[in-house]
Amino acid sequence: MVSSTKIKSVDFYRKIPRDLTEASLSGAGLSIVAALIMVFLFGMELSSYLEVSTTTAVIVDKSADGDFLRIDFNISFPALSCEFASVDVSDVLGTNRLNITKTVHKFPIDPHLMATGTEFHSGLALHNINHGEETKEELPDGAIPLTSGSFESYTHHFPILVVNFYAPWCYWSNRLKPNWEKAANIIKQRYDPESDGRVLLGSVDCTQEAALCRKNHVQGYPSIRIFRKGSDLREDHGHHEHESYYGDRDTDSIVKMVDGLVAPIHPETHAVALDGISNDTVKHLKKAPVTGGCRVEGFVRVKKVPGNLVISAHSGAHSFDSSQMNMSHVVSHLSFGRMISPRLLTDMKRLLPYLGQSHDRLDGKAFINQHEFGANVTIEHYLQIVKAEVITRRSSEEHSLIEEYEYTAHSSVAHTYYLPVAKFHFELSPMQILITENPKSFSHFITNLCAIIGGVFTVAGILDSIFHNTVRLIKKVELGKNI
Template sequence: MAALMHKLRTLDAYPKINEDFYRRTTSGGVITLASSIVMFLLFFSELRLYLHPVTETKLVVDTSRGETLRINFDITFPALACSIISLDAMDISGAEHLDVKHDIFKKRLDSHGNVIEARQDGIGSPKIEKPLQRHGGRLEHNETYCGSCYGAEAGDDDCCNSCEEVREAYRKKGWALSNVDLIDQCKREGFLQRVKDEEGEGCNIYGFLEVNRVAGNFHFAPGKSIRQSNILLHDLLAFQGDNFNISHKINKLSFGDYFPGVVNPLNGVQWTQETPSGMYQYFIKVVPTVYTDTRGHTIQSNQFSVTEHFKNQEIGHLQSLPGVFFYYDLSPIKVTVLEEHISFLHFLTNVCAIVGGVFTVSGILDAFVYHGQRAIKKKMELGKFS
């Protein structure tokens, strides 16, 4: 009978596993709980990577041409009045934009930084009745006004009907307007009085420039730019000041549109002048950047790096004009930033790898602990541990 039972057992197609494989232990429960926690943490980490796009960055040669560059700025000058600050821009192609007013806004600030008045630059000049005509008499009834340009007329029919137009005519001639009080338009509009009234005030100037996509510079400086013998000067005689405090804070400076992840290193930068006067210079390397999001929407923009330098004003040195100068150059290398989601198949493969890996490692650890405990128990039973 026993031999028959033995032969039947040899024919069993469903051999039973060793009892060690289904025995439950406390150490096994602890390892299972710990591995489950690790598995869930890794799963949620992988899920977060799947739900959030990954960024791929490449460097390519910039072959674009014939484009413009937009410069956005917001700068505060706590010790320079709005009436004396002018903005100029020029580039190596020869383009010049002197005393830019289009798309430029100014806010007058008191000594505590509070806004006194906000207006677009070039808007708000007073209109005075009966100004002095070019021929010398006062404006009569039904007579068209044509003010004198005080020798700066480019032609016989030129008229300067405001202080700003007289200053512009002088600038085009390369002349300095030394005595503004002698100019009828400036006297009537109270130009010097306005400058005097704004003494001690600050100015927040903001807006944007559209310039050629070539190396160039733009700067904020007191006075109006004039060109003499191919050298750019600033007419400071009208303001009767020797020292100008060009302390400033750059609230925002960017080249092109915003895109996610962009870092503009000059945002929030503040500099305080310690010396009587001078020129503060920023040397900027603009790097063209193309950003493409997960929906395929492309943003053509730029990033930049910057170095700084302060130059003390030297009496009689034409290059040491007081002001804040931004010199920019464009990199020949373009950065392409591509955002994309991980595919679901890739996500599923990673999840399977996480489950399989944690299960395998926890199994090895559980076997090591279990067999170690059994070996110690057997030795204790044999009396080897006493």
């Protein structure tokens, strides 16, 4: 066995007996100063170790062919009804998607942008409508022309008032007119207004009664509305809560719809039966908008090529007066790219100083058309988008931490001969910003920490030795002079 004496011979740190050492006041002071310097330098080194250094480079966008870009939005339109609000997407490759509904939600709002009801679901109501055979046959007027002066008296007199809000210049209104008049004559004979008095069909010319149409938030022509006597009257300047009919517009369908509305009403007392309206009628009726605004929110996915996100009034069976459409809007939120998870959001706060912080450039901004009733004004936004990708090396394997899409925005208001829209034209830069994190290794931190302790300890020892020998030398010189 190796003796303990031989093991002790390799001791690098041989000890001096305490009786042979001497403590001094100067040494104690220098030791305290050295300890404070060590603590200070340790804090500086620890801060440097925890701090993330980054390098930034501009490179060609590495997105793979076929990648899609997500656009999240929340935009309020005080003068666009949810009844016709449509979100469309197009791009330079020929993609053209109209009236996206799967990932888009619409909520009616008032002029102050406050919600006035639950989510509006249009479904297939505005498409694939049967208009009947087109005819130029002249039929006697069966529907009663209504005006602002007579409208209220009719709504209070008849339990059911079915009104066609139309415009003489509208193709779809002219297509509906013969079927509407024929249906009105059939209903008049079946439910005589004098003896029966349960239902009446009327018509409103919105070019002559513009105020009445605006009061009932009619934005597309023709609009068939059902007004019920009594409980539907609100204390809101006499405005009626009523329903819209979105079913087929041929004569038989209109008559069947009216029969379904009248059936529950007793012909003498005008009391409503308990069984209510038939399901066949209800499925084509929806609550009409009580306000003329709409908040459109949701997301769409687009190809990473120049394109357009367009919000406008759209219908396959209605016409719109472009001079009356007002596309003023307030952007609550507009962003590009995937939604950031809470975990990544924490890292993003650390990385924000290295990003441009322009991913919400339009948020909270209002774009208001000052012209009365719209006056054919389109509001456009030109967005230039740049991708910023952050790479982290905090783990053993390099991985992407976050993809951030920043954009610049330029907006303009322009007159148009076509239907006004709110257009967001987006174009992605072919270059991207690559931000790489370069954290310091733990071994580097330990090495520097040892260097700090050993260096300060050594320097302090040298200074103490110099000071101690200087004092001894001075004392010897003074002693020699005295002798």
